[in-house]
Amino acid sequence: MSDNVSAQAAVATDGEGPPLDADGASGGVLPASSTPASARPSGGATAGWGAARASSFVRDWFAQHESELVEFRRDLHMHPELGRQEHRTAGRIVDRLTAAGLRPQRLADIPGIWCDIATGGPADAADLEGPVVMLRADMDALPIQDAKDVPYASTVPGVCHACGHDVHTTVVLGAGLALAEYARHSPLPGTVRLLFQPAEETMPGGALEVIDAGVLKPVRAALTVHCDPALDVGTIGLRPGPITSAADLVEITLAGPGGHTSRPQNTVDLVYALGALITQLPAALSRRIDPRSALALVWGQVQAGTVPNAIPRAAQVRGTVRTLSRDTWETAPELIEQLAHQIVAPFGADIVVDYRQGVPPVVNSAEFVDAFDTAVTAAFGHGAAATVAQSLGGEDFGWYLTHVPGALARLGTRTPGGETYDLHQGDYLVDERAIGIGVRLLAGAALESFSRLG
Numbered sequence: 001m002s003d004n005v006s007a008q009a010a011v012a013t014d015g016e017g018p019p020l021d022a023d024g025a026s027g028g029v030l031p032a033s034s035t036p037a038s039a040r041p042s043g044g045a046t047a048g049w050g051a052a053r054a055s056s057f058v059r060d061w062f063a064q065h066e067s068e069l070v071e072f073r074r075d076l077h078m079h080p081e082l083g084r085q086e087h088r089t090a091g092r093i094v095d096r097l098t099a100a101g102l103r104p105q106r107l108a109d110i111p112g113i114w115c116d117i118a119t120g121g122p123a124d125a126a127d128l129e130g131p132v133v134m135l136r137a138d139m140d141a142l143p144i145q146d147a148k149d150v151p152y153a154s155t156v157p158g159v160c161h162a163c164g165h166d167v168h169t170t171v172v173l174g175a176g177l178a179l180a181e182y183a184r185h186s187p188l189p190g191t192v193r194l195l196f197q198p199a200e201e202t203m204p205g206g207a208l209e210v211i212d213a214g215v216l217k218p219v220r221a222a223l224t225v226h227c228d229p230a231l232d233v234g235t236i237g238l239r240p241g242p243i244t245s246a247a248d249l250v251e252i253t254l255a256g257p258g259g260h261t262s263r264p265q266n267t268v269d270l271v272y273a274l275g276a277l278i279t280q281l282p283a284a285l286s287r288r289i290d291p292r293s294a295l296a297l298v299w300g301q302v303q304a305g306t307v308p309n310a311i312p313r314a315a316q317v318r319g320t321v322r323t324l325s326r327d328t329w330e331t332a333p334e335l336i337e338q339l340a341h342q343i344v345a346p347f348g349a350d351i352v353v354d355y356r357q358g359v360p361p362v363v364n365s366a367e368f369v370d371a372f373d374t375a376v377t378a379a380f381g382h383g384a385a386a387t388v389a390q391s392l393g394g395e396d397f398g399w400y401l402t403h404v405p406g407a408l409a410r411l412g413t414r415t416p417g418g419e420t421y422d423l424h425q426g427d428y429l430v431d432e433r434a435i436g437i438g439v440r441l442l443a444g445a446a447l448e449s450f451s452r453l454g
Contacts, residue, residue: 051444080141083199130190147426164227171438205396237388237410247394293325375444
């Protein structure tokens with residue numbers, strides 16, 4: 001889903017030539033944020049054993065596989081698929097994982113895939129040892145026409161990857177393949193579970209079906225990345241606590257006998273009642289909800305009547321409800337229905353409130369934000385992480401974090417000095433150097449998470 005964030009990061013260089021990795025080797029990473037340590041999440045000042053030990057290995061692995069992964073991402077971009085239709089995408093992932101000697105598992109009812117990586121080769125779910133850390137990618141595209149002039153533009157009319165899910169999928173695949181190769185030489189303290197989830201852009205999202213299928217049962221922590229076109233490539237955006245919002249849909253329908261506009265006293269003036277509802281319901285919520293929860297009810301669609309001199313028999317308003325508070329999200333449906341009935345009651349209209357919960361807020365656990373931060377330092381050195389603002393966009397990764405702790409990190413995709421694009425737009429262009437940064441970030445963060453799970 002749309003997950004817009006504004007987080008400008010200053011650029012810091014290490015002198016002439018390409019910037020250096022933490023271990024002093026040139027890794028092709030662009031200059032990253034110079035955000036001071038005091039402005040970043042606490043912890044992670046010194047790279048831990050997990051990310052530090054694997055950092056050079058994953059860097060070298062990606063250098064050997066960069067062209068393959070870029071081509072993989074471009075193939076997905078050329079062949080986008082909408083939610084719950086990601087069969088070709090799933091097949092490409094299965095083929096690549098199988099070629100690496102892994103055992104990807106398909107979900108029964110939707111085109112989702114999970115695959116475990118453990119020391120000693122492919123792992124069966126019944127034989128998992130140690131904690132399980134999940135790396136999640138979303139695979140679906142959007143019903144938007146691709147407006148980019150690039151060789152790998154979408155070949156499907158009216159459908160394109162305008163939110164970066166092709167990048168997310170490639171990054172998780174690359175991190176998994178790198179960790180599988182690493183595990184052949186160094187023992188992992190647990191299992192990394194790769195999840196390729198369909199239908200993130202729909203409501204309800206595919207995360208609920210993944211959870212119902214039992215994929216999350218052995219998982220102790222969940223990690224993901226989301227493309228951020230407001231961050232330069234080479235910068236990772238982090239934030240403990242709420243980082244994205246809940247996103248729900250509310251639809252309110254009013255009904256009455258109808259009548260002539262010259263005699264509103266003889267009927268139920270639905271348009272007047274609807275106007276009161278539109279203005280008074282958001283205002284009433286502002287006095288019933290703690291303002292620190294940042295709840296926002298915003299209308300996007302109003303329908304009433306067909307001619308100017310007739311009072312209609314039905315009227316409807318639709319909008320979205322967003323909040324950064326999980327507690328407020330849980331109580332919002334009942335409160336909104338109660339207030340809507342109270343506002344409309346004086347006008348005598350019949351009212352039906354259809355409230356559909358979409359996704360909860362993504363609430364990052366501080367310890368796994370710290371795992372990300374430590375992985376950033378190990379791979380890219382100090383200054384590559386920036387504290388980002390909260391977003392009122394929705395992400396169904398939040399469903400996983402209602403069951404297990406974890407974190408979402410922002411993956412910068414803007415070319416430094418280049419245009420700032422927006423998500424969910426047909427011209428959204430990704431600097432593909434973000435793929436390698438994401439691979440190294442997720443691989444390191446997965447290993448760092450094991451130490452935080454004991």
